[in-house]
Amino acid sequence: MIPNKHKRALFYDNAAKVIIYLGGIATIIAVLGILVFIFNQAYPLFEEAFTNKKENIEIQKQKPLLVGADEYQTIAYVVTDSAKVDFIEINSGLKLSSIPIDSMRERTVFAIDRTLFGNNIVVADGYGNAQVFRINYNITFDENSNRIVTPEYEFLRFVLIDSLQNKLKQIALSVNNDNEISLVGLTSQNEILIYAETVTQSIFGDGTIEIERGKINVNKEDITAIELDESSKKLIIGTSKGEVINYSLENKSEPKLIEKIIPFDNAPITALSFLIGDQSFIVADSKGNTCSLMRILDEGSDYGWQFVKPHVFEKLGAEVSAISPSQRDKTFIIGDIDGNLEIKHLTSGETIANFKGAKEKIIDIFYTPKSDGVLILYDNSIIERYEIESKYPDATINTLFGKVWYEGYNKPEFVWQSTGGSDDFEPKLNLIPLIMGTFKGTLYALLFAIPIALFGALYTSVFVHPKVKNILKPTVEIMAALPSVVIGFLAGLWLAPLLERILPGVFLVFIISPLMMFLGLYLWKKLPKLISVNFKQGYEVLMLIPLLILGGQIALWLGPYFETYVLGGDYRAWLLKYFNESYDQRNAIVVGFAMGFAVIPIIFTICEDALSSVPRHLTSGSLALGANRWQTAIRVILPTASPGIFSAIMIGFGRAIGETMIVLMATGNTPILDFSPFNGFRTLSANIAVEIPEAPYLGTLYRVLFLSAALLFVLTFIVNTIAEIVRQRLRKKYMDI
Secondary structure (H helix, E strand, O other): OOOHHHHHHHHHHHHHHHHHHHHHHHHHHHHHHHHHHHHHHHHHHHOOOEEEEEEEEEOOOOOEEEEEEOOOOOEEEEEEOOOEEEEEEOOOOOEEEEEEOOOOOOOOOOEEEEOOOOOEEEEEOOOOEEEEEEEEEEEEEOOOOOEEEEEEEEEEEEEEOOOOOOOEEEEEEEEEOOOEEEEEEEEOOOEEEEEEEEEEEOOOOOEEEEEEEEEEEOOOOOEEEEEEOOOOOEEEEEEOOOOEEEEEOOOOOOOEEEEEEOOOOOOOEEEEEEOOOOOEEEEEEOOOOEEEEEEEEOOOOOOOEEEEEEEEOOOOOOOEEEEEEOOOOOEEEEEEOOOEEEEEEOOOOOEEEEEEOOOOOEEEEEEOOOOOEEEEEEOOOEEEEEEEEOOOOOOOHHHHHOOEOOOOOOOOEOOEEOOOOOOOOOOEEOOHHHHHHHHHHHHHHHHHHHHHHHHHHHHHHHHOOHHHHHHHHHHHHHHOOOOHHHHHHHHHHHHHHHHHHHHHHHHHHHHHHHHHHHHHHHHHHHOOHHHHOOOOOOOOHHHHHHHHHHHHHHHHHHHHHHHHHOOOOOHHHHHHHHHOOOOOOOOHHHHHHHHHHHHHHHHHHHHHHHHHOOOHHHHHHHHHOOOOHHHHHHHHHHHHOHHHHHHHHHHHHHHHHOOOHHHHHHOOOOOOOOOOOOOOOOOHHHHHHHHHHHOOOOOHHHHHHHHHHHHHHHHHHHHHHHHHHHHHHHHHHHOOO
């Protein structure tokens, strides 16, 4: 019969097993749940865009030339060749009103254009006249909170562009806050006329109008397309010979030819369009070719820069007839004369979506302000509306992990820069600098921590006296209790400036201090036995520590002399001259010291436990066979304890790779791709901490940060898996003896 106290103990034992078992399962479920949540937040980045056809609107008795709509896609406007603006309810196709365009001598529109931002429109007649007007949408709400959209026609300017009253074949418009309106018109005589009107308001309320006029003679060229940027500083011209000509309009009265380029094989240029930001523009020709052009710095050029073709897009099946850029990002829509449409993205250079409209020539494309829909105007006076779902066009495998040619860069590069100073900024969300920064910080931390922790653990376990060990081991373990934010704070505000002043001396420390240590050991051996016998074995550390401190002091004292006579008086200038390396105050060396200090206790403790756990019969047998303690440590204890040592290093690796606060405060957080120890970096974990407060909820940056967390999770999982495999093999090799 089992006594009651044994039954009680058995019950507690079984209950503990169940609780531990359930706790383990709950932990696994919690980790898996976190992982599923992280991947669920990142997965939408890679979902394909889709388009959905909504309505068809037929314009009768008139030929529409241009179409647009409000941001909610409620009411469309159509400019017709009879100089009228029709407002149409999109869902029903019902015409709400029709407004004639005033001051037109001839009720026929020969040229038309629209600005990218705002519904600013210019129309031109057959007598060299142009009228600029704007379509406004007033948003109100009724008593039931239903949105009411009311369109309005606002007259802005009437301009006589050509005093000779030649017909204008093409026209381009730029409107800058109503204070500056610029027009560029192509006449039937193949002349390009420039008109700029600037209104200046005084403090007394009166205003002055300054008008500039200019002319570009291109009689030898057959102009097929013209486009003016939003700032009215750049004019691009396409010709029938496939040339793209760029003019500077800084001085409107004296346009300056900048450069000519032939992007394709001499096919006529059929469409041109600047993208948001006016840094890049899209060129398309009669063969369906499409590419982007932008300027880069070039010191060898006469103007200090040149045109390059960073992206060549997938070819359409026919002549491109219309291009419509997004008002939000670097996407744009192109359409050809066969009704084929494609949505493309500048940064990635990829086609986001393609769809087939009516088999008619596309006259105009209106990409809605929210980039969630498109109105397509065909040559047969039919308007089609499509719904577009493409939330993250700038996040692709290439833009996240490949080299990308960004605007303003001379070549494709890996760049992380998530925000800019204006809405037309091109996000640069490449994760490679962050991944490399993570490995860089981990590498320098482990280079500092592993030798100190491993050799310290070996000495503590094998050589030091037990009484000294009882002091050293708890002291090192207490280091693990220091908060990483405190270490990072001290590293960023105290260590980094100090290290900048004494860096040559610090490098000498790693040479002189070991020499002092070996000198001390040599002298220890040479001491007379009458003196050394008074010291217990394992107390040598009490002599080594003062020697190491003395060696450090000597190195720091010699540092200025070393810098003066060897490094030319300034180690920063020496680095820049001979290695082309600049020294940043917060750099990888600072992080190596600080994060290594945080990692040392973990590696030291596990290594020391592994070394102390080596069976006594192995060490005793080695010593009995005549090996000294050092030979026993190197050839018996270290190999036997190698599984535990490897585990310690891998745990330290995981501690370093996931560290946030130290690298956040001590690196300068510069996401650059460089393994130099003299500059900073940014890690995945630090980047999440920096960026997540500013990331718009469910935006591209928000999801990319979750992708970073998923990558960090996968990275540590792979490393730990490999480490466990290696540890098991080492265990099988050295422990199963």
